[in-house]
Amino acid sequence: MKRQKRECPESSNPFDVLSEEIIFMVLDLLEQNPLDKKAFSLVCKSFYATESKHRKTLKPLRQQHLPAVLSRYPNITHLDLTMCSRVSDASLSSISNACRFNLRSIDFSQSRLLSCSGLLGLAQNCKNLVEIDLSNGTELKDSAMAAIAEARNLEKLWLARCKSITDMGIGCVAVGCRKLKLLSLKWCLGVGDLGVGLVAVKCKEIRSLDLSYLPITNKCLPSILKLQYLEDLVLEGCFGIDDDSLGVFKHGCKSLKSLDMSSCQNISQSGLSSLISGTEGLQQLTLAYGSPVTTSLANGLKKLSMLQSIKLDGCMITCDGLKTIADWCISLRELSLSKCSGVTDEGLSSVVMKQRGLTKLDITCCRKITDASIACIANLCNSLTSFRMESCTLISREAFVLIGQRCHLLEELDLTDNEIDDEGLKSISRCSKLATLKLGICLNITDEGLMHIGKGCPKLKELDLYRSSGITDLGILEIARGCSDLEMINIAYCKEITDASFLSLSKCSQLRTFESRGCPLITSFGLTAIAVGCKQLTKLDIKKCHNIDDAGMLQLAHFSQNLRQINLSYTSVTDVGLLSLASISCIQNITILHLKGLTPSGLAAALLSCGGLTKMKLQSTFKWLLPQPLLEHLEARGCAFQWRDKVLQAELDPKCWKLQLEDTVE
């Protein structure tokens, strides 16, 4: 502050009396909208300097400007490079030179093309690096792992989907990074028993280990279970682990709190019970898509008195099994039975009777459930905060009234594809804490019900009205009025929706995701309103809005500077609109199928000017129309192309569509 005074002695800037710490605290409150801080920094020189000193995290859009940006912000501790699909050696070396000892966390999870010499420089220079996310580094080789192993202080390392890494690379990491607390090896198909075993031998401080879909067998389990601090173990889809020899483990891992054994097809109740023997502290157990849940399997849970959450998605469940679970668990908070066949009223009621403290319940696609269960749940589980019951087709419309009457604490409610009507919605509007409401394919609801929701649920952030064809502009108007915090709305295939809805929704300034597929009445005018009003918009889907044309795109390009993902298929946008869209610097993901006004040269120009493009979905005819060198250039820049060969589809009536859906289900 003294320095500032020297610069402008006669300044009457009230900020001069504030200490830097206080300004920092003010800046902390501006975290929500990145543009606010930007605006702050542009006020004057001293604000600019203060903001530079204050910023701790950085998420650059382009790697080209990294050296300049890093010299502006000297105190960066967290660097998020997920927007840069390619991080070159030069950028890496500028990072490692600029953020020597400050950098603690770096995220490369979307950068596929990293060289190991760059990583080595980073690991050697940034000694205080604690977290590295290298997920999706499908090109990373063992040599890159050897480089990472130089980061001796590393505590968290994500290597999901690094398919080219083998035991050797993991071995290097295990030896080099002795302080690892979290390691994710999900989908690292080249890593087997030896690598994982070595990690367990060398990194004694591991707390969280994700071994999903690794080709590991029982051999590495003993050393894993000996890890003293292991709390979270994910063994999802480890087909190599089976019941044989699991009986050897008389003493499981005592510190374990969460175990995920989803899709372990070769594990039955005997193997499971020996694996969880001794893990008295287990709080969370996930056995999705595993062996049938019977009484004997449920009996294995007897000793797990701390168990709070059980996820059995996709399992075959017997009624007795469910009853046994209800008997053994002392205080269950979360139960997920989505897509479980065999869940009946009797079984579900017995659980609900015993476990009244349930806060999260998922009975998605439990198609045998009737009103009886719902009555039971509504009466006994008053503390439910999340209730998902998509496609429970036997439940009548009266049952939903009960839910609204009893479960006032609900924050999340999924009623997709149900018989709920306006009466039900009126009742549910009593849940004033509701933040997420999914009403997709609810053909019985109309504007009237939605009006109640708009009035009663001011905290609503997500609303899904996909194919709920009874909705018109009136309902949306009420929602836009009542729920100003709305962040995501889906009005796809609500054919009655017009620009009026868009106009009213443009008041929801927090809107980030907007889906309005198949709303043929929408024009560029409505889109402009959204673009002007919703500055935060990041995802936009206007597929099959035939009336949207270049005018809308021009406005969108001008106002929606945060747009990342857009679907323009079947609209009337031409080269001009696409080119203007390309000027949005954030844009990463574009889908353009069946765009009549698109020419190869226009597309090529747009592609060239979209510097940050990572994913492009195009009609496959363009593959031959675009020059090959251009495609190669774009791919080298980090853009992935998806070529589609879809025929034009005629649009169906919603009821007809649902009938068709039911036919395919049955």
Place this chain on the structure above:
Amino acid sequence: MDLNNRLSGNELQKNLSGQPGFGNFNTQHPQKWEDPSIIDYSMRIEPPFRGFNQVKVGQDGLVNELRPTNKIQEWDPSAMLSSFSFLEQKIHQLRDLVHLIVGRRGQVLGRPDELVTQQQQLITADLTSIIVQLISTAGSLLPYVKSTHSAAPPSMGQFGQLGGAVFPSIPGLNGGIQLQNTSGSKVSNQPNQNDVSANCGSEQNHNNEEHDLKEEEDAEEGENLPPGSYEILQPEKEEILAPHTHFCTICGKGFKRDANLRMHMRGHGDEYKTPAALAKPHKESSSEPTLIKRYSCPCTGCKRNKDHKKFQPLKTILCVKNHYKRTHCDKSYTCSRCNTKRFSVVADLKTHEKHCGKDKWLCSCGTTFSRKDKLFGHIALFQGHTPAIASEETKAQVGPFERREGNQVTNKVGSMNFNFSPNASSESGVQNIMNVKGNIDDPTTYFSPLNFDNLGGFNDFPRPPFDDSESSFGFLLPGSCNYNQKSAADDSNNLA
């Protein structure tokens, strides 16, 4: 060098008997402290020598007064007696030495300090040796206190081995002694060459590790016979190393197999051509229950030796042969392909040659493995070793290893004993001498044959898990590990 160095049991004995005045070495004090290298030699008394030594001493009547009344009990009194005599002798030496120093003090005043330190080192070394001997003598009683019937094996007398006296082993005894054995034999040959060469020492350590594992695998599958339920045979070293075991009584030609001998015998006359003579000789009288035969290694202190506390018998004579060659003999067969790997058993060489060059699993210490799991076992065991990735991008590799090179070399030598280059051998020489210093003084027991890493500068590679006896006596010998490093290294080079 190895061939020369590694004497067969036969030669060794000859050497011994050719040096009747072994005891005399110990009394040559003046020479001793003028030529420090001799200290080593006087202390490097290995088991056969011990026996020999003690017999000598006994005959000389030096300790006769200690001998008389002790009747044979469950422990071996003669062994204890010999320890006492050894102790007494040592103390005498030491006293003489100190006398000499005191006597010379006046004259020495003007002399440089190094002489004084040398003297101190000498005394410390001798004291250490005495302490070790005392402890081991006391320790020899332990097994008998615990279990009275695990006494000296019955077959001991029959096999009257080299040393004669067999020392009961004390806990912590381990297979590493033979290193000093051979060095001892060499010492007796050439009194001035004071140490086993560094290289062969390190090889042997490595060797022991490797094959102990191998044999353990063999043994583990095997039975767990209670002691006493089987008869222990202990072939002599000569017998083990003899190329042939079956000899023609007529012409003296030797054969490896009895069947070949029988075939050979046909040439000596028709009487050997009868089916009865050609038939396989029958096992004698299956009617009476014969004790199962198990074999013991003649090397005292070896786990396979019947006196070892955790004795694990060998099943067949072939096992004894292979064990003895692998563990206690020189690796005289070198792989012709890689010129690095050496073996003491031809079959091992052949097995190796089949796979040589296919070793693709590489550790940062330079060791190669033909199997990935072996590499990972190795890395799990040794701290600081990491998988070496043969990468196209050498940059990534060069950086880290260049920086650590200093450590790397010593570590290779110190903990792995893989490096055979002359450069490294000087360092490993230090290592081994140091090692020996810590252990030599008790002829029968070497507390930690593998404690090769008590030098400074090994912090980066903390000791391997199996080395838990932290240089039992290293602390008693401050600085004693340095004073003959040069000569050791030189010798090793000469020998090579």
